[in-house]
Amino acid sequence: MSRKFIIVLAITTLFTALVIGFSWIYLSQLLRQRLLWADETASQLTNQLEYAASKAVPDLTSTRVDTENPKAMRTAITNYLQTDTNLNDMLESVVGNSRIIYDAAIIDPNGVAILDTNPALDGKPVPERAPLGVLRDAGFRRQLRMLYAPGAVYDVSIGLELDGQAFGSVHVGVSTVFLRNELTPKLQQAAFFSVLAIFCSLVLAAVVSNVALGPLKAISRNLDSASAGDLLPAEESSSDDEVGLVSLKIAHLGRQIRDTNEIFSALKDNVEQVMSKLQDGLMLFTRDSRVVLVSASAEKFLGRPRREILGHTADEIFSDGSVLGAVVLPAFQKQRPLALYEFDAVDGRRVQVSLDFIQEKGTPIGALLTMRDAESVRRIEDEIEISRRLSASGRLTRGVAHEVKNPINAIVLHLQLLQNKLQQDDPDTRRHMDIIGNEIHRLDRVVQILVDFTRPRDLRLEDVDLGKILESVSTLAAPDAARHGVRVALELPNHELPDEDEALMVRVDSDLIKQATMNLVLNGVQAMTEGGTLTLKARRDGETILAEVMDQGCGIPPEAQEKIFELYYTTRDDKGGSGIGLAQTYQIMQWHYGSVEFDSIVGAGTTFRLRLPAAAAKPDRREEMTA
Numbered sequence: 289m290s291r292k293f294i295i296v297l298a299i300t301t302l303f304t305a306l307v308i309g310f311s312w313i314y315l316s317q318l319l320r321q322r323l324l325w326a327d328e329t330a331s332q333l334t335n336q337l338e339y340a341a342s343k344a345v346p347d348l349t350s351t352r353v354d355t356e357n358p359k360a361m362r363t364a365i366t367n368y369l370q371t372d373t374n375l376n377d378m379l380e381s382v383v384g385n386s387r388i389i390y391d392a393a394i395i396d397p398n399g400v401a402i403l404d405t406n407p408a409l410d411g412k413p414v415p416e417r418a419p420l421g422v423l424r425d426a427g428f429r430r431q432l433r434m435l436y437a438p439g440a441v442y443d444v445s446i447g448l449e450l451d452g453q454a455f456g457s458v459h460v461g462v463s464t465v466f467l468r469n470e471l472t473p474k475l476q477q478a479a480f481f482s483v484l485a486i487f488c489s490l491v492l493a494a495v496v497s498n499v500a501l502g503p504l505k506a507i508s509r510n511l512d513s514a515s516a517g518d519l520l521p522a523e524e525s526s527s528d529d530e531v532g533l534v535s536l537k538i539a540h541l542g543r544q545i546r547d548t549n550e551i552f553s554a555l556k557d558n559v560e561q562v563m564s565k566l567q568d569g570l571m572l573f574t575r576d577s578r579v580v581l582v583s584a585s586a587e588k589f590l591g592r593p594r595r596e597i598l599g600h601t602a603d604e605i606f607s608d609g610s611v612l613g614a615v616v617l618p619a620f621q622k623q624r625p626l627a628l629y630e631f632d633a634v635d636g637r638r639v640q641v642s643l644d645f646i647q648e649k650g651t652p653i654g655a656l657l658t659m660r661d662a663e664s665v666r667r668i669e670d671e672i673e674i675s676r677r678l679s680a681s682g683r684l685t686r687g688v689a690h691e692v693k694n695p696i697n698a699i700v701l702h703l704q705l706l707q708n709k710l711q712q713d714d715p716d717t718r719r720h721m722d723i724i725g726n727e728i729h730r731l732d733r734v735v736q737i738l739v740d741f742t743r744p745r746d747l748r749l750e751d752v753d754l755g756k757i758l759e760s761v762s763t764l765a766a767p768d769a770a771r772h773g774v775r776v777a778l779e780l781p782n783h784e785l786p787d788e789d790e791a792l793m794v795r796v797d798s799d800l801i802k803q804a805t806m807n808l809v810l811n812g813v814q815a816m817t818e819g820g821t822l823t824l825k826a827r828r829d830g831e832t833i834l835a836e837v838m839d840q841g842c843g844i845p846p847e848a849q850e851k852i853f854e855l856y857y858t859t860r861d862d863k864g865g866s867g868i869g870l871a872q873t874y875q876i877m878q879w880h881y882g883s884v885e886f887d888s889i890v891g892a893g894t895t896f897r898l899r900l901p902a903a904a905a906k907p908d909r910r911e912e913m914t915a
Contacts, residue, residue: 295493295496295497296493296497296595298493299489299493299496299497300486300489300490301494303485303488303489303492303493303885304486304495305484305864307482307485307486307489307670308482310647310678311478311479311482312428314478314805315428315478315907316428317473318324318471318474318478319431319432319435319471319869320424320428320589322432322467322470322471323420323423323424323431323467324424325460325528326388326420326424326467326476327420327421327424327444327462327721328387329388329389330388330420330444330462330857331388331444331446331458333382333389333392333444334387334444334445334446334459334460335446335723336378336460337375337378337379337382337392337394337458337460338394338446338447338448338458338860339408340372340375340378340446340780341369341372341375341394341450341458342449342450343446344368344374344375345365345368345369345450346368349522360826361398362455365450365455366396366402369394369402369403370403372401373837375394375403378407378650379392379394379403379404380406382405382460382623383405387469387470388462388463388466388470389405389460389461389462389465390427390461390462390463390466391405391441391461392404392405392440392458392459392460392461393405393409393414393458393459394448394457394458394459395414395456395458396454396455396456397454397455397456397459398412398413399742400413402413402456414459415481416443416576417441417461418440418442418443419443419444419445420442420443420462421445422442423435423464423562423819425440426709426882430768433885434464434467435464435467435471435803436468437464439464440463440464441461441462441464442458442461442462442464442470443459443461443462444459444461444462445457445459445460447456448865467547467599474856479741490744492561493780496639502872520577537629538650544669544723547599547829551648553825561819563710564768566657568585568589568659568660569583569585569586569587569588569589569590569639569657569658569659569660570582570583570585570586570656570657570658571597571656571657571658571659571773572654572655572656572657573602573655573656573657574653574654575603575652575653575654575655576601576602577602577603577606577620577655577818578599578600578602579597579601579602580598580599582594582597585659586659589637589639589659590605590612592605594630597758597915601622602607602616603617603620604785609633611631612631612641615629615641616629616641616657619643619768620643620655623645623652625642625643625644625645626641626642626643627642628641629641629642630640630662630754637661637662638661638662639659639660639661639662640659640661640662641657641658641659642657642658642662643655643656643657643658644656644658649659650685655683694879696728696731696732699728700725700728700732703724703725703728715758733739747796747797747800747879747880748797749795749796749797749798750795750796750797750798751793751794751795752793752795752796752798753791753792753794754792754793754796754801754826754833754835754900755781755791755792755826756795757777757801757802757824758778758780758805758824758835759780760802761802761805761806762776762778762809762824762859765806765809765810765813768810768813769813769822771818772813772816772817772819773818773819773820774816774820774821774822775820775821775822776821776822776824777811777821777822777823777824777825778823778824779823779824779825780792781826781827781828790802791904792826792827792828792833792849793833793903794833794880794900794901794902794903795901795903796880796900797879797880798915800876800880801874801876801880801898801900803876804872804873804876804877804884804898805835805873805898807823807870807872807873807875808837808898809822809837809872810869811839811869811870812837812838812841812894812896813839814840814841815839815842815843815894816839816841817841817842818841820839820841821840822837822839822840823836823837823838824836824837824838825838826904831898831901831902832899832900832901832902833899833900833902834897834898834899835897835899835900836895836896836897836898837895837898838893838894838895839893839894839895841889841893841894842890842891842895843890843891843894844886844888844890845890845895846890847887852870852886853870853874854867854871854873855883857871873898877898877899877900880900880901881900881901882898882899883898883899883900884896884897884898884899885897885899
């Protein structure tokens with residue numbers, strides 16, 4: 289609707305309401321006054337008839353009527369009333385001279401008409417009628433319904449006393465038809481003036497809207513000119529005109545808006561570039577829950593393109609009955625922040641979602657919905673925790689190794705001297721000395737392993753094909769695996785194809801990567817106590833190269849899965865496990881900016897995944913890395 293139409297409608301509605309209100313009050317007062325006048329007129333007539341009836345009956349004690357006989361008295365009184373000329377003339381004049389009186393009657397105590405304006409009703413029972421007070425005291429709407437219903441007669445009565453005793457009553461009937469004929473012309477007149485007033489208000493509203501909105505057209509043209517960059521009227525030519533002053537202000541505001549739009553456009557481009565690189569899915573909502581910014585990752589989490597998200601409200605986006613919608617929509621409706629909530633995305637990933645409402649000086653101005661891969665978050669947290677533990681273990685190990693190495697060397701030296709001195713002694717003593725020597729050498733090897741694990745390494749980086757490394761590991765591990773009844777299978781892309789993307793090139797220290805992979809293969813072989821197939825795979829996954837070691841062993845118990853990368857933690861104490869292999873693999877992958885992950889099902893096997901940056905996508909790094 290146009291603003292002019294709204295103004296006309298508002299003014300007309302206001303005038304119509306006022307006209308209807310005043311008309312209602314006027315008509316209700318008019319109707320009440322007419323009914324009061326009708327009641328007063330009818331009451332006066334009943335009083336006059338009662339007075340005339342009392343004068344028509346003489347003192348019966350001076351007549352031959354037996355006053356001790358009630359029946360004789362009623363008969364005598366009836367005769368006097370029916371034969372009284374004055375009373376009969378008055379009854380006839382009541383109906384003839386009044387425009388609202390329908391009939392009049394004098395009724396005996398038994399409800400039988402003694403005299404009636406309709407002679408045919410004399411001596412017959414008179415039916416009961418509602419008193420006029422019911423119509424008089426009703427509300428305005430009910431009075432109208434009663435008046436304009438099918439014709440009815442309301443009664444006004446007064447008791448009649450003759451010869452000092454109560455004798456019947458005087459009744460006057462007021463017809464609603466007569467009252468309606470009296471009121472209808474006045475109601476029609478009021479309705480005519482009401483319609484005329486409404487029409488005048490409509491014309492007045494149209495004139496007022498034209499006068500009020502006329503300058504707005506000029507202002508609208510100035511706004512269009514300002515938005516298009518055109519020049520507006522000069523300040524000196526319109527400074528004394530209100531519209532001109534507003535136009536000048538609009539021009540200044542237009543220039544500010546254009547400058548702001550340029551800044552906003554540049555900022556929006558920068559924000560979109562940043563958001564396109566984010567791993568987290570971000571959605572920025574306005575105050576009315578409409579989306580204005582969407583990161584590229586949000587499309588993956590929601591399974592919908594950005595064009596179906598931007599500009600839409602939260603109700604439109606999350607009204608598909610999904611688990612996310614069932615949680616996010618109530619939070620928007622109640623304006624209540626949503627803490628980390630996890631749900632399954634359309635691609636099967638476990639996603640964490642949070643909703644925060646943005647306020648400025650206590651006033652809500654928008655909301656930010658954040659979605660992130662829960663598994664990635666947990667994996668990063670686990671890697672940080674493992675790195676922290678390995679770092680702590682490394683610092684502790686270096687200190688312990690340094691403190692233990694020197695005493696061990698001294699013990700070995702003095703043990704050799706003692707063995708030389710005891711060569712001719714008891715052979716049993718010699719045997720005990722040999723046991724002590726062997727155990728000290730074993731302890732020295734353990735300390736040396738610790739030193740090697742925590743020693744800074746010089747990485748000899750080179751571009752190699754990860755598939756070639758897996759082929760080498762497969763060849764080295766095959767004999768030992770065969771002794772355990774395990775077959776090593778290798779699944780690699782077809783290297784004979786000319787496509788360069790088939791080459792799984794990584795920039796690594798090939799010896800260390802081979803050692804990391806060999807640790808996983810040996811663990812897998814030892815886990816497959818009943819034989820089976822251990823599979824080595826490699827493929828490109830985006831900007832990374834992924835290697836997989838899949839065994840068919842007993843799997844890793846759930847309670848051990850969080851600890852398997854910790855130094856010295858092992859589930860094979862009875863089989864000579866040292867708890868160093870997986871920790872070493874994890875450390876090697878960290879040196880190469882890679883990662884190691886695993887999936888394990890008890891009784892169904894374990895899959896380890898080594899992920900390394902592809903050689904072309906890998907940034908420059910230092911050639912020397914420390915643990």
